[in-house]
Amino acid sequence: MTSPDQIANAFVQHYYGVFDSNRANLASLYRPESMMTFEGDKKQGTTAIMEKINSLPFGKVQHKIDTFDVQPSAGNGVLMFVTGQLITEGEVHPQRFSQVFNLQPIPGTNGFFVLNDLFRLIYG
Amino acid sequence: MTSPDQIANAFVQHYYGVFDSNRANLASLYRPESMMTFEGDKKQGTTAIMEKINSLPFGKVQHKIDTFDVQPSAGNGVLMFVTGQLITEGEVHPQRFSQVFNLQPIPGTNGFFVLNDLFRLIYG
Structure with a gap:
């Protein structure tokens, strides 16, 4: 049995x-x-x-994770909370962000899908 | 029927x-x-x-919400994602934070409880 922490780590990577x-x-x-x-x-x-993700204005981008928290959640879900930095091409300063994912099992499989995804840039 | 947004707004306030x-x-x-x-x-x-909450080192504190996002989630839950500023007594500069709550229905009632609570200060 794969633990929520293992699922979350594999997902985020x-x-x-x-x-x-x-x-x-x-x-x-x-x-x-x-x-x-x-x-x-x-x-x-x-x-x-995917239309939204593909339409984001930045080209090449790099996510750097600063903190990463995991909790099991309802429906055998895995709730993740990431804070980090977004480095976009041509920008000198990274932009801070926080993101939440809630994974849920795909019925009849061992897999998971993203039920909830919430993203915010943090302006300082 | 109360909407997830209404439940979330009442909860956060x-x-x-x-x-x-x-x-x-x-x-x-x-x-x-x-x-x-x-x-x-x-x-x-x-x-x-509650031992953790009561042991936090700051005395009087004020939360200021900057962004607040809500999604319905598994198990008739309400997932909330808050970013904001924490103003503690004696500190001139507010501290940025992000927090996630997942509410779940309390069986046999119209009420909700906090199943998941995740909090991070954002250092910038």
Whole structure:
């Protein structure tokens, strides 16, 4: 049995690795019931979420994780809370961010999908 | 039927209002299954969570909310993501924070409790 911490660690490595190399490939992590709130803009479903992710104005980007907390949650879910820094191409100063993911099991499989995704830049 | 946004708004007003006036009274929001991760320190259950909250080094404190996002979540839950500023007595500069709450229904009632609570200061 894989622990919530193991699931969360594998997910976060995968998510930011894909985001920072070819973010169009994040689509497989979402499902029709998935929700993303990015800087207050709410999207639901893989298509709408990926349109938003693909439309973000920055080109090459790098996420650096500063803190990472995990708790098991309702429905055998895994709740994650990340704080870190976003380094975008051509920008000297990293931008602080916080992000929340809630993974839920995909019925009939050993896999998980992102039910909840909430992202905010932190202006200091 | 109360919407997740209405539940979340009422909760956040209540939570920070009580925290900033008499934080010992937050106990009624937690249950034995509740989890809190405060600056990476994990606690479970009302007693352990309230010991942590009551032991925090700051005296009088004021939370100012900058952003507040809400999504419905698994188990008829309400997931909240707050970013804001913490103003502590005697400190000139506010400290940035991010906090996540996941409320779950209390079985057999119309009420909710905090299943997940994750808090981080943001150092900039």
